[in-house]
Amino acid sequence: MEPSEQPPRPNPHPLGLRLDAQLAQIAEQLRDLAMAKDRLQGLLEAVQAISRETDLPAVLHRIVTTAMGLVDARYGALGVLDESGQFLERFIAAGLSEAERAALADVDFPRGRGVLGHLIRNPEPLRVDDIPSHRASAGFPPGHPHMRTLLGVAISVRGTIYGDLYLSERRDGLPFDRDDEDIVVTLAGAAGIAIENVRLYEQIRESAEHFQRLLLPALPDLHPFTSAAVYRPAPTPGHLGGDWYDALWLPDNACAAVIGDVVGHDLHAAAAMASTRNMLRALLFDRLTPPSAVLAQLDRTVHAITDNPVTTACLARIEPAGEAWTLHWSSAGHLPPLLITPDGRPQYLHADPGLPLGVDPDQPRPDHTRPLGANTTVIFFTDGLVEHPDHPIDTSLQALAQIAADHAQAPLDDLVHTLADHHPSDGHDDLAVLALRTPAHR
Secondary structure (H helix, E strand, O other): OOHHHOOOOOOOOHHHHHHHHHHHHHHHHHHHHHHHHHHHHHHHHHHHHHHHOOOHHHHHHHHHHHHHHHHOEEEEEEEEEOOOOOOEEEEEEEOOOHHHHHHOOOOOOOOOOHHHHHHHHOOOOEEEOOHHHOOOOOOOOOOOOOOOOEEEEEEEEOOEEEEEEEEEEEOOOOOOOHHHHHHHHHHHHHHHHHHHHHHHHHHHHHHHHHHHHHHOOOOOOOOOOEEEEEEEOOOOOOOOOOEEEEEEEOOOOOEEEEEEEEOOOOHHHHHHHHHHHHHHHHHHHHOOOOHHHHHHHHHHHHHHHOOOOOEEEEEEEEEEEOOEEEEEEEEEEOOOOEEEOOOOOEEEOOOOOOOOEOOOOOOOOOOEEEEEOOOOEEEEEOHHHOOOOOOOHHHHHHHHHHHHHHOOOOOHHHHHHHHHHOOOOOOOOOEEEEEEEOOOOO
16 A cells, blocks of 8 residues: 555644544534424424314324424323313323234223323423332333333413323433423423414304304204205304205295305305395295296395395295196206105206306296106205315216215105215315105105
């Protein structure tokens, strides 16, 4: 080997040794800074992920798994305190294998004794290097995985302790350190805000849904027909939809049914829905004319005295016809009714849909008729039941017809709830379903 190719010799000079030590220290500090940056970035992403959740069970589980990821813990859990603040009423655990879960299948979740209870009584961050040796330890139930280390942090919501976040067993085998504690404490603060936001979200959603339901009628007794209806709000907080339905018995011994959808998802749409429905009720009693004439008059009235947005609707009358019935209907830009024959065959009543209300009140409106035998079901629905951005509308209509056919013999209330539960839409919009069934005998 040439002299120039010899490896450099260690510098024996004291100044060189100090320089080497300083360089090694700087390199270690740079690694620590890089690790801290990664952790802060992970914390930021974690807070954003938690904040996006709008369902309480989902946000609680996300808090646990996020904390586990930040400190590389194998196990994690979140215990929610009861109203007394002394015991756990819920326990969300993560990290258990299927075998570990099976071993604990007959074991009730912790109620807040032992080391877990210590954190409840003393809501300060808790780090334990050896759980069995802790003075508050009460041992593990049979089948519980071995856990040696613990990091516990309280989660507060508006100044009240909501629950405790527990982490156990770092994957590198080391006990939890102060850095772990600091980052989990920070996460717990964001978790409290996320939980409060979800609570407010649920309150707004419940209030909007309650208000919407107050605007919709309770179906009257339509004997000899059987009737059922269901309304489902959209999942968006504060969403006030324009979907509506109504059914009533008319003075000329006919049953009227209508379903509609006002464009918009706000208070204005909800108010327009209520005013349109009430005007239609008055017109139905006043004008015993074909549905097309009633819709035409409604369109002219809405156009003349309101600023209501565009509305689709389908209005029908079921009238006696000898030993059977006749369905008369007219559509204002609405989806066709779905008819289920007594033998369970589905059929859409495709016909000229006409223009929606609020477009051109001077345009003529079509009328359609169809004889109905005994035990025939007619289903009216809004587009929230079938609209899906990834599927053509015809595909969704076919899927809905199949669901209806599969449950055609069910009681009518069960049928409409099945359609609302298993609809082929993407669930982004509110939906309404109204169904009528003719009696077995005239």
